[in-house]
Amino acid sequence: MNKTPSTTGQKIEQALEKALDPLATALKRATRPSGTEAAAPTPPAGKPGLAISPLAVPFPTIPPIGGVEMATARAGFYKHERDDLVVFRFARGTSCAGVFTRHKIGSAPVDWCKKQLAAGDGKDVRALVINAGCANAFTGKAGADAARRTATEVAKRFGCRQRDVMLASTGVIGVVLDEKKILAKLPEIEHGLAADAWAKAGRGIMTTDTFPKGAYAEAEIEGYKVRIAGIAKGSGMIAPDMATMLAFIVTDADIHPSVLRALLGLHVRTTFNSVTVDGDTSTNDTCLLFATGASGAPRIGRVGDRRLKSFSAALDKVMLDLAHQLVRDGEGATKFVKVTVDGAASPASARKLAKSIADSPLVKTAIAGQDANWGRVVMAVGKTEEPVDRDRLAIRFGPHQAALDGAPAPTYDEAKMTAYMKNPEIDITVDVGSGRASATVWTCDLTKGYIEINGDYRS
Numbered sequence: 037m038n039k040t041p042s043t044t045g046q047k048i049e050q051a052l053e054k055a056l057d058p059l060a061t062a063l064k065r066a067t068r069p070s071g072t073e074a075a076a077p078t079p080p081a082g083k084p085g086l087a088i089s090p091l092a093v094p095f096p097t098i099p100p101i102g103g104v105e106m107a108t109a110r111a112g113f114y115k116h117e118r119d120d121l122v123v124f125r126f127a128r129g130t131s132c133a134g135v136f137t138r139h140k141i142g143s144a145p146v147d148w149c150k151k152q153l154a155a156g157d158g159k160d161v162r163a164l165v166i167n168a169g170c171a172n173a174f175t176g177k178a179g180a181d182a183a184r185r186t187a188t189e190v191a192k193r194f195g196c197r198q199r200d201v202m203l204a205s206t207g208v209i210g211v212v213l214d215e216k217k218i219l220a221k222l223p224e225i226e227h228g229l230a231a232d233a234w235a236k237a238g239r240g241i242m243t244t245d246t247f248p249k250g251a252y253a254e255a256e257i258e259g260y261k262v263r264i265a266g267i268a269k270g271s272g273m274i275a276p277d278m279a280t281m282l283a284f285i286v287t288d289a290d291i292h293p294s295v296l297r298a299l300l301g302l303h304v305r306t307t308f309n310s311v312t313v314d315g316d317t318s319t320n321d322t323c324l325l326f327a328t329g330a331s332g333a334p335r336i337g338r339v340g341d342r343r344l345k346s347f348s349a350a351l352d353k354v355m356l357d358l359a360h361q362l363v364r365d366g367e368g369a370t371k372f373v374k375v376t377v378d379g380a381a382s383p384a385s386a387r388k389l390a391k392s393i394a395d396s397p398l399v400k401t402a403i404a405g406q407d408a409n410w411g412r413v414v415m416a417v418g419k420t421e422e423p424v425d426r427d428r429l430a431i432r433f434g435p436h437q438a439a440l441d442g443a444p445a446p447t448y449d450e451a452k453m454t455a456y457m458k459n460p461e462i463d464i465t466v467d468v469g470s471g472r473a474s475a476t477v478w479t480c481d482l483t484k485g486y487i488e489i490n491g492d493y494r495s
Contacts, residue, residue: 084116091364091372091460091480092247095238098265099252100231102288103127103328107228108240109221113169113207113214121218122240123225124164124284125194130328132161132202133296135304137321143173144183144213145203146322152187152199158293161326162196164284165218166204168241168269171320172213173205182213189219193226204282204322206243206269238267241282245269245365251357255289255350257343260333262289264350268358270365281308283323283358289347290329292337299344299351300325307355310387311478312394313366325351363478368485371403372461378474379467381423386475389424389468392416393477400482403462408453410438417466428469433462 104126108119134153136146165186172179187201194201205213238248249268254261266285291299300323308323329335336344364372375394380386393399396416402409410431417424427442434456437445456462 086244086246088246089365090370093361093364095235095248095250096252098232098234098250099263101263101265101286101328102330103130104286104326105229105231106233106237107225107230108233108236109224109228111167111217111221113167113217119236119240120168121221121225122166122237123190123222123229124237124286124326125229126162126164126286126326127328127330128160128162130161130326131291131293131296132158132327133293133300133325134158134202135300135308135323139321141174143171143205143320144175144179145172145205146320147180148183148187148203149322149324152202156197156199158296160196160200161202162200163190163194164202164204164324164326165190166241166282166284167207167213167218168205168243169207170211170213171205171207171209172211173209173320175210175212178212182215186213186215186218189215189222193222202324204284204320204324206241206282206320234265234267238269241267241269243269244367247361247365249358249361249365251354251361253350253353255346257289257331257333257336257347260331262287262331262333262347262350264289264347264354266354266358268362270362281321281323281362283308283355284326285324285351285354285358286326286328287347287351288328288331289333290331290335291327291347292335295336295339295341295344296325296327298339299348303348303352303355306476307352307359308362310476311359311363312391313363313369313480360478363480366480366486368483368488369480370460370483370485371481373400373403373479373481374461374463374476375479376463376465376474376476377468378465379428379469379471380473380475381471383473383475385422385470386473387477388420389417389422389466390475390477392420393464393466394479397482400479403457404481404483406454406457408433408436408438408450408457413464413466414439417468423468423470425469428467430467430469432465433457434459 104124106124109121110119111121113120134149136150183203187198190201191198234250238250252265254263264287268283270281375390377386377390393413393416398412399416402412413431429442431439433453436453436456437447439445
């Protein structure tokens with residue numbers, strides 16, 4: 037999915053990127069947060085019968101974040117026993133920024149969030165309501181009315197304005213949201229609100245996901261420790277930029293909405309907009325970033341403030357961690373694949389080339405079959421019509437050179453390459469010899485499991 041900021045802010049993003057330039061390279065690196073706990077014994081909340089991805093990672097230990105509480109409930113959007121409703125309640129004065137799908141048929145909750153964030157400038161957002169099992173997309177006026185009624189009733193219960201409530205949905209397209217199922221659970225939700233329910237919230241938003249996705253990091257602002265935590269869902273219909281992906285990130289830092297928008301727009305390009313599972317874009321892709329201000333750290337109200345360096349790096353870490361987990365849970369995935377294109381004429385060209393490789397069914401099925409068929413990479417590069425110097429083209433799989441100077445590498449060793457392809461994580465690097473720009477996209481292989489999962493998605 038292609039995500040676009042809720043308000044135009046490219047100039048702001050560029051200013052922020054320039055101000056944080058010393059970290060520009062470091063921000064693109066991510067590692068798992070320290071201190072992960074063993075996977076919760078509670079069974080996954082996704083579709084029954086799906087085996088947990090072999091690439092799954094454990095849900096991290098996430099401490100309470102000041103200014104936010106959450107609760108889950110079973111509203112009944114699914115036939116089987118599972119929580120499918122998640123509600124966040126935020127402290128007064130919480131700032132919010134959003135990035136959404138560029139799909140031409142956006143869902144009712146996407147339309148709602150974009151409208152309300154624009155109306156309130158992202159100030160004083162008080163609640164977030166997420167349901168799984170019904171996308172409320174392509175539902176016309178009936179879907180929009182259901183979204184509005186949901187926000188109205190939640191606002192009444194939480195003592196805030198209608199526009200202070202954000203909405204997100206995921207599930208089957210073309211089914212109008214039955215908001216009565218949500219409203220009936222609000223008393224239970226309000227009673228169950230807790231600051232330490234991150235793992236439950238992560239499970240509650242799953243659809244065909246096989247494991248809950250969470251990330252956590254800490255940063256410093258003028259000596260104050262600030263926390264950043266997030267959850268995400270998505271395993272299919274994942275393509276740059278943004279897919280059938282929902283991501284919700286909360287920090288206790290005190291940051292003005294305009295700065296949040298700039299940060300989100302900056303980091304989404306190299307995280308959520310740089311992953312792909314199947315090349316398809318969702319109607320519902322949503323990423324929301326909330327700042328409660330409960331840490332006590334001084335307020336950041338200016339884009340380019342140098343005090344943002346540590347925070348910006350930590351936010352990038354959380355977002356990239358979540359984005360990688362989406363790929364690790366790709367429907368039927370058995371391989372986590374990093375595709376890097378170097379030597380491109382421009383960053384945009386590098387990105388198109390990397391996406392072409394990562395989205396190619398022929399490349400992805402070869403990886404699934406553990407076949408180092410680098411000729412398919414050549415195909416994916418050449419079909420883009422991007423500037424490529426054929427006689428300087430070089431391809432590596434991990435440390436192994438497959439092609440060099442537009443021909444098979446003299447040192448090519450089929451046995452070593454075949455052994456490398458058995459690894460669960462594969463790196464493909466291509467130098468197209470046309471310039472100095474580079475880009476990285478993460479993807480997974482394409483297996484029979486993808487067909488099985490999507491062939492009976494509604495059954």
